[in-house]
Amino acid sequence: MEYKIIPSVCSYCGTGCGVLFKVMNGRLVGTLPNKTHPVNEGGLCIKGWNLHEYVNSFLRLTSPLVKVKGRFHKATWDEAIQVAADHFTSIVEKYGPDSVGVLVSAKMTNEENFLAQKFARAVIGTNNVDHCARL
Amino acid sequence: MREQIRSWLESGEMDAFLGFKEVEGHPIPHLFSKANLAELEGLIVNAPRYPLETLVAEMLQSQPGMKLGVLGDETTRRALNVLSIWNQVSPESVRVIDPDQFAPEEKGARKVFRVSEPGPVKLERGIDNRLGVDAIQALDGDDRVRRWMYEFQKCIKCYGCRNICPVCFCKECSLEHQDLISTGTVLTEVPIFHLVRAVHMAGRCIDCGMCEQACPADIPLRLLYRKVNSIVMELFDYENGLSSDQPPLSVLGEKVVLELKPIH
Amino acid sequence: MKAEPFEPKILAFFCNWCTYGAADLAGVSRLQYPPNVRPIRVMCSATVSPHHVLRAFQSGADGVLVGGCHVGDCHYIYGNYMTIKRIRFLQELLEFVGLGERLHLEWISSAEAQKFVQVVTEFTLKIKELGPSPLTVLSKGLPAMALSSPPPRENARAAVG
Amino acid sequence: MTNSIGEIEDAACVFIxxxxxxxxxxxIARRVYKAKEKGAKLIIADPRRIQLSRFADLSVTHRLGSDTALLNGMMHVILRNGWHDLGYIEKRTEGFDELSKTVExxxxxxxxxxxGVAAGDIERMAELYxxxxxxxxxxxxxxxxxxTGVDNVKSCANLAMLCGNVGVxxxxxxxxxxQNNVQGACDMGGLPNVLPGYQPVTDPNVIDTFSKAWGKALPNKIGMTIPEMITAIGDGRLKALYVIGENPKMSEPDRIHLDHALKKLDFLLAQDLFLSETAQVADVVFAASSVAEKDGTFTNTERRCLRINKAIEPIGNSLPDWEIICRLSTAMGYPMEYENPEAIFEEVRRLAPRLYGGMxxxxxxxxxxxxxxxxxxxxxxxxxxxDAFARGKGKFHAIEYLAPVEGPDEEYPFFLTTxxxxxxxxxxxxxxVSPHLDAEQKRGYVDIHPSDAERIGVKxxxxxxxxxxxGQIEAPAxxxxxxxPGTLFxxxxxxxxxxxxxxxxxxxDPIVKIPEFKVSAVKVEKLVEG
Structure with missing residues (x-):
């Protein structure tokens, strides 16, 4: 029996409530509020209480997908990354870096946003970076 | 206390012990086991109450027959009794370790959860969470209903009171029954949402107070359920967590001892 | 503005085997009783869950009346053992949140048409005295409810003490 | 937020x-309740009556899109009664004269x-605030x-500064x-005009610093925002789009127009937890990991940078977004190698020192x-x-009211807000996808006022x-x-x-390109009985 309680932060809105993930034998089984957290002081809303449910959803993507002739096929990471890299490279060569846009996400971490915009600016070479702060 | 738990874990008398560990200044529930005995040094007892009983039930359902220790007190024992009456845990699998049984130098002071001072508006329109059942009963009926409805209206429908409750375990919950309580609006139906929950607390609530602590709107739920407990005590002579029978509203009973209430 | 006289809405759950029969008998015997009661026939008063009673109040009932067989006469032997537990419990709980006395339970056998009339009449009278359910009153004025008519000062102090 | 969440509790007045x-x-509503119960005055201005309205000292429902007028009206009353904080205004702000002339x-x-808000209520709002x-x-x-999104925000700032309510x-x-990390996405330079730490791409010194750090010459021309990108796709200027954890098909306005545009793309790459509406039309989809499956930090609305911790291994064959980006970048000839998110955070600290340097x-x-x-x-x-505003002196912006672009007319007589x-x-x-949340509300709907419903015979x-x-949608009433009345939600x-x-x-909005989601004109017809 392995049972862990991992402190984390709710990813459902900008409030940033402290949550505790309940992990049993490597599976996320529930969410509790962090009772001593400065933001939420032990409370959560209906979304926060059910934070683990979307993580465990059977609808989650479990593999990268590549569309061939209008249908998705499961691919390995190496294949999928290569397909994407080839497309970006050829489009940048043909139309220039400003023909590519990158939408970063208000739902991923700071580190990932940092890398995503770094990817756009340093790898592609464009400032066409935006996210849904307006929405 | 640490030594005692260490020896239990080492001897196999206990497969694991559920207590608290300090993580970056926060007491976080933690499962200590033989595999990580060194972690016992970080065991702390001064923590706000978490529903450890629920974790215990989850673990035992996943691995029946496991022998568990859990940091707790009288309330924990009562919660486990209720769960065992409802066949959620087998009592012989769990041992409650009360830090009060040990010498004071071995344990930290139990931190009482912050009770916020009610503001003047709450005193005027709502209900002071610190009040007792009698103080509410001293109010006249109209005033009582107005105050309760004020409190219930603040509900943001997080279901936190139910989710954190150590004795709430039903897979299907009446609060989510769409024919009973309408869904889809943040102002839940007042007062049925809270009264349905109160009805379900009859014969169960062990007065741990976690519902109220989890309530983002500070509704005096503990007070409401205390009244439920006292009704159950007065009418049925049943004390949740101490009586070992099925709760009175779940069984028919052998005879009728109650009298009808007259109209006037 | 002079309001119309208050006619309470009373929801009644009557056991098929006794109280409903009493109501029937009362009708056949042309006994007069107030028309405020909306009866629902149930197979046993024990099928009336606290949820049903609460739902009735939530939906705007001013009073709820439950009628069952006398103890010992239950068609299902022990059904009404449950009824009285539930209703007594609920009566106390409703009292605590200020809705007390609007829920009533009575044992009425199918022969007791007179008692049926008497209970319905007395209960209707009582609800008339109590006035409309505070829930319906409050729900009409909901937006400003939290602010309207703060309770008298003495009460506020009593609440603190 | 200029202030922190906990501080709301101690406000003497909360204006939502x-x-x-x-x-x-x-x-956050929890703090509003607490403030209210401690005796704060609560003012709500919202085109809808919201739950908090029942606890408000004053609640008004103004016409959709009339926020600037309402705020200017409040400022008019404040100035007329001399309730403004002259000392604060003189010491810390500029542009007061123009403002007072405008609001006159x-x-x-x-x-x-x-x-549509009664004049008396405007007076009271001003007084309470x-x-x-x-x-x-x-x-x-x-x-x-x-x-007029920017104007609205500036008007809020005007009102706050007028009464000395900033920096306190x-x-x-x-x-x-x-969203959970909108603040962080902005901080990290997820915008077309700034690099991490709000450092403008047009500043040669900034570009120089980042170019050196990243070993690559960086573009210094301001890029395109999402609405501009969509236009550019339509014009054929934008050929490829990399969409991470977003669902523009649902979140962007005018879906039908957008659907046509997305079809014109040469290459659409989506990275998501689910096969969202947008991912369904992508050419390649990367399976990303959720919040529970990775380490990192979020920055919440009060600018608080909070750590998330990995609780479980990534589900299936999914990967955390940072790993995916590193691998994609490496495959394109720019090796990105980080041992863990902490290493990335260290780079953030170095490059955005003013905000994150000490973390x-x-x-x-x-x-x-x-x-x-x-x-x-x-x-x-x-x-x-x-003690001082970030730009030195707080600037008042004289704002005139502009009506929303689209208002109800004969053909489309209803206001719609979302x-x-x-x-x-x-x-x-x-x-x-979450059973408990889906159970609360399974399908879309439209809120309609009883009087309107009666008029068109809707139950x-x-x-x-x-x-x-x-375009058109069907939804139950x-x-x-x-x-x-006259408004739908x-x-x-x-x-x-x-x-x-x-x-x-x-x-x-002409400046920040935020779409006017809150006001559209629509018409309503009854389809079938429910």
Whole structure:
């Protein structure tokens, strides 16, 4: 029996409530509020209480997908990354870096946003970076 | 206390012990086991109450027959009794370790959860969470209903009171029954949402107070359920967590001892 | 503005085997009783869950009346053992949140048409005295409810003490 | 937010405009309840009657899109009565004269005509706000999602500065950010005009620093925003789009127009947890990991940088977003190698030192730190603009009221506004799959006022056809008096009944390009009985 309680932060809105993930034998089984957290002081809303449910959803993507002739096929990471890299490279060569846009996400971490915009600016070479702060 | 738990874990008398560990200044529930005995040094007892009983039930359902220790007190024992009456845990699998049984130098002071001072508006329109059942009963009926409805209206429908409750375990919950309580609006139906929950607390609530602590709107739920407990005590002579029978509203009973209430 | 006289809405759950029969008998015997009661026939008063009673109040009932067989006469032997537990419990709980006395339970056998009339009449009278359910009153004025008519000062102090 | 969440509790007045706080930020609403119970005055201005309205000292429902007029009206009353803080204005602000000249024309009577709020209520709002200090303003998308979004925000700032309510504890201008890391995405340079730490791409020194750090010459031309990108796709200027954790097909206005545009792309790469509406039309989809499956940091609405911790291994064959980006970048000939997110965070610290310089994973702990936190011994900043504004003096902007781009007319007689509900989040990809949340509300709906419903003969649950100039959706009616007569409300979360079919992409703020989600003109027909 392995049972862990991992402190984390709710990813459902900008409030940033402290949550505790309940992990049993490597599976996320529930969410509790962090009772001593400065933001939420032990409370959560209906979304926060059910934070683990979307993580465990059977609808989650479990593999990268590549569309061939209008249908998705499961691919390995190496294949999928290569397909994407080839497309970006050829489009940048043909139309220039400003023909590519990158939408970063208000739902991923700071580190990932940092890398995503770094990817756009340093790898592609464009400032066409935006996210849904307006929405 | 640490030594005692260490020896239990080492001897196999206990497969694991559920207590608290300090993580970056926060007491976080933690499962200590033989595999990580060194972690016992970080065991702390001064923590706000978490529903450890629920974790215990989850673990035992996943691995029946496991022998568990859990940091707790009288309330924990009562919660486990209720769960065992409802066949959620087998009592012989769990041992409650009360830090009060040990010498004071071995344990930290139990931190009482912050009770916020009610503001003047709450005193005027709502209900002071610190009040007792009698103080509410001293109010006249109209005033009582107005105050309760004020409190219930603040509900943001997080279901936190139910989710954190150590004795709430039903897979299907009446609060989510769409024919009973309408869904889809943040102002839940007042007062049925809270009264349905109160009805379900009859014969169960062990007065741990976690519902109220989890309530983002500070509704005096503990007070409401205390009244439920006292009704159950007065009418049925049943004390949740101490009586070992099925709760009175779940069984028919052998005879009728109650009298009808007259109209006037 | 002079309001119309208050006619309470009373929801009644009557056991098929006794109280409903009493109501029937009362009708056949042309006994007069107030028309405020909306009866629902149930197979046993024990099928009336606290949820049903609460739902009735939530939906705007001013009073709820439950009628069952006398103890010992239950068609299902022990059904009404449950009824009285539930209703007594609920009566106390409703009292605590200020809705007390609007829920009533009575044992009425199918022969007791007179008692049926008497209970319905007395209960209707009582609800008339109590006035409309505070829930319906409050729900009409909901937006400003939290602010309207703060309770008298003495009460506020009593609440603190 | 200029101030922190906890400070709201101690405000003497809380003014909420354009935010349904209990539904969208429930744990911030907790602080509003507390403030109210401690005796704070609560003012709500919202086109809908929201839950908090019942606890308000004054609650007004102004016409959609009339926020600037309402705020100008309040300022007019404040100035006329001399309730403004002259000392503060002289010491810390500029542009006061223009402002006072502009708001002079916004007499309560005129504002009543524009907003539908009684003149007496405007007077009372002004009095409650100005005479109970400190006063905090809370707003959300109800202020910003307008063609006059920037004007609305500036008007809020004007009002706050007029009464000396910026740079003071428990006061301020507090936008409640909708998504968990909007703040962080902005901080990290997820915008076309700034690099991490809000350093402009047009500043040669900035470009120089970052070019050196990243070993690559960087572009210094401001890029395109999302609406501009969509236009550019239509024109054939934008050929490829990399969409990470977003669902523009649901979140962008004028869905039908957008659908056509996306088809023109040569290459669409989506990275998501689910096969969202957008991912379904992508060429390649990367399976990303959720919040529980990775380490990292989020920055919440009060600028507090908080750590998330990996609880479980990534589900299936998914990968955390940072690993995917590293691998993609490496495959394109720019090796990105980081041992873990902490290594990335160290780079953030170095490159955005003014905001994040003093933060380390060890220091963040569970409580987090609020930026600006420039040095390792800096305690973080609960409220900003303490002694001086970031730009030196706070600037008043004289704002004239502009009507929304689209108003009801003969053909489309109803106002439509959109927003969130309490149990769903954004485009619903994360909440519609959650059994407990889905149980609360399974399908889209439209709120309609009883009087309107009666006029067109609609009962609760009847299917309605709502059409705008862009398109039409079908949705069941929910009869509620929390909307004003003549106004409809549709939640934004439901893929089967996408409210963004109706909204306009032509109406957006000229400066920040935010679409006018909150106001569209529609007509309503009854389809079938429910």
């Amino acid at each position: 405009i354009g935010s349904n706080t209990t539904a969208c930020h429930p744990l 024309a916004y007499t309560p009577d005129r504002v009543e005509a524009i907003t 100005a005479r109970n200090r400190p006063a905090a303003i809370l707003y959300t998308m109800g202020i910003t999602q307008h063609a 504890p428990s006061s301020g201008v507090n936008p409640l950010r909708g 380390t994973y060890a220091r963040l702990g569970i409580d987090g730190l609020m930026w600006p936190c420039p040095t390792i011994d800096h305690p973080g900043t609960p409220y900003v603009h303490k 927003g969130r509900m309490f149990c769903h989040y954004h485009t619903g990809t994360m909440t519609r 609760n649950g009847d299917m309605l056809l709502i059409s705008s100039r862009r 929910r009869i509620r008096d929390n909307v004003n 549709a939640p934004m979360h439901f893929g089967g009944r996408p409210a963004n079919v109706l909204t306009s992409s032509k109406a957006f």
